[in-house]
Amino acid sequence: MRTASPKASEITRAWHIIDAKDVVLGRLATHAAALLRGKHKPTFAPHMDTGDFVIVINAGEIALTGSKNADKMAFRHSGYPGGLTATTYADMMATHPTRAVEKAIRGMLPKNSLGRSQITKLKVYAGAEHPHAAQNPTPYSINQVSQIS
């Protein structure tokens, strides 16, 4: 018996919509990253993109625990000497409300061409509106799988 390997034509991609309002950033990102990679499907294959599309709404109202809103820094580097820019999450959320969610999820995807193509299936919106109604996204609720029966 050979271990099944899905064909590109056999992969079906669903659309999930996650409401980020008052959800802790990392908890949202782990679920979104797993959906984008397809790790929730029995047909998961590490060498190809078996994942679904994920829409995150209300990304501007994500929750950060502790004092991270004021203390946690987001770093960018322009590539030039001295080109490091450090921004607190509070500042970043004010100017780019979707960036915290995008950054957290991107960091949880593989750092290769597969990961870069998987991130394109992520659609993040600061508010409650999104233009993907035609894709019939199903609401995704962040539940922990029960350790007890």
Added chain:
Amino acid sequence: MARVKRGVHAAKKRRTTLERASGYTGQRSRLFSRAKEQVTHSMVYAFNDRKDKKGQFRRLWITRINAAARANNMTYNRFMQGLKVAGIDVDRRVLADMAINDPAAFTALVEVARKNVVLS
């Protein structure tokens, strides 16, 4: 006794190495000495990775079983424990195949495992 000349075997050895190096990049497929280094390494990698392949497949099966178990609201960890307690001796390769090709049977196994889970 017949005389043995060295050139035939030397050329044969080089030809074999270069054939094994065909498709390699740059000098590694063209120059004997570069090809020899790469072929030696490649064979080591191939040998090691044939062993590694077993573990990689096991990891893939576990990922797939976990995905299917979570769809039935159970984690991989508890599922395997339940199967063990129930005395169901199905290996991960078969479980992963069932998860894809026979979801109903997989769900039945999850239910059996759920009844047998021991919570410490």
